[in-house]
Amino acid sequence: MKTDFKFSNLCGTVYRKGNLVFTPDGNSILSPVGNRVTLFDLVNNKTETLPFENKRDIRRLALSPNGSLLLSVDELGQTQLVNFRKRTVLHYFNFKDKVRDIQFSPDGKYFVVGLGRNVEIWRSPGFTREFAPFELHRRLAGHHDDITHISWSHDSRFFLTSAKDMTTKIFSVDPIEDFVPTTLSGHRSSVVGAWFAKDMRAIYTVSDDGAVCVRRFRPRGIEENLVFGEFPREESGKRTPTVWFTEHRYYTMLSARVQSASFNPGTSLLVLGFASGVFGIWEMPEFNKIHSLSISRKKINTVAINPTGEWLAFGSAKLGQLLVWEWKSETYVLKQQGHFYDMACIAYSGDGQYVATGGDDAKLKVWNALTGYCFITFSEHTSA
Secondary structure, eight states: OOOOOOOOOOOSOSOOSSOOEEOTTSSEEEEEETTEEEEEETTTTEEEEOSOOOSSOEEEEEEOTTSOEEEEEETTSEEEEEETTTTEEEEEEEOSSOEEEEEEOTTSSEEEEEETTEEEEEEOOOSSOOSOOOEEEEEEOOOSSOEEEEEEOTTSSEEEEEETTSOEEEEESSOOTTOOOEEEOOOSSOEEEEEEOTTSSEEEEEETTSEEEEEEEEETTOOOOOOTTOOOBOTTSOBOOEEEEEEEEEEOOOSSOEEEEEEETTTTEEEEEETTSEEEEEETTTTEEEEEEEOOSSOOOEEEEOTTSOEEEEEETTTTEEEEEETTTTEEEEEEEOOSSOEEEEEEOTTSSEEEEEETTSOEEEEETTTOOEEEEEOOOSOO
């Protein structure tokens, strides 16, 4: 009789809460499922549930740019540092507060954590087991309400923090001469996200009331857009006074609130997910609408764009939906949904290739035990 059982895969649900993360090659996506993480291989149509687990439901995921380190943070701020390639846990750490967002820098040397109204910069740990791999670099403050989003500049020198206080702040990783943290205001509601343009000549900010602002970096009193990070100086050597100017203010013209947002600097695509289950794609900075579609009956909690900008991933926590959409061909790459309520029964097929699950949502789902995908759903029942 076998006693050395090993965890193989997780079936029955595909997404619960938290953010979705694409791998650097853009062919796979990480989805938090309760206190575990499931990897969906979108090219080979396979799933893999990673062997580690958090104590509580996972709130945030962050993957290093080279795809080697994974940070898994639960609801209480307890974090696991994972060697993603070897699927092994390297270290446990507790931030001692709810993590609002966590992002690696593009060069992989740092990661920034939003804790309530404050933000902390940490040096990225190595790939070996150490006594204290987490090293705090700087702790910054300035927001008057909880942080909602963090994003980096492509050169890893600056990062943006957005918050419920309707502002976005620009911070630097290290102190820079003549630079002070800058506050961008003008929104009338909580800011959902903010990003640098690829050329560093603009910042795009989005609030949950559907307002999108295009901000430019200019010398004071001169209509000439500058590259942020290259601070000009006068002939006397004194720094030229500069200002962030709101060039355009656009509105999505949709009645629903913005729940999630993502931006791809390479393609200049802005994707917004709304509380009505609709998502839209706009091209920046002109804010030209490319596409919109209703994909769910509940709000879209998270949006992610793969590095090439071809695939869009959406997660709806209420329905347990995970969708990957190829916007150019307007087709689904992945469309999975778990049970809406608890599972009531389960049965294996005779050959062990399929698993049937019945839930309190009056639905019967059949899953492929090898790939982990649900390939058919029966909804003829009227009760559990």
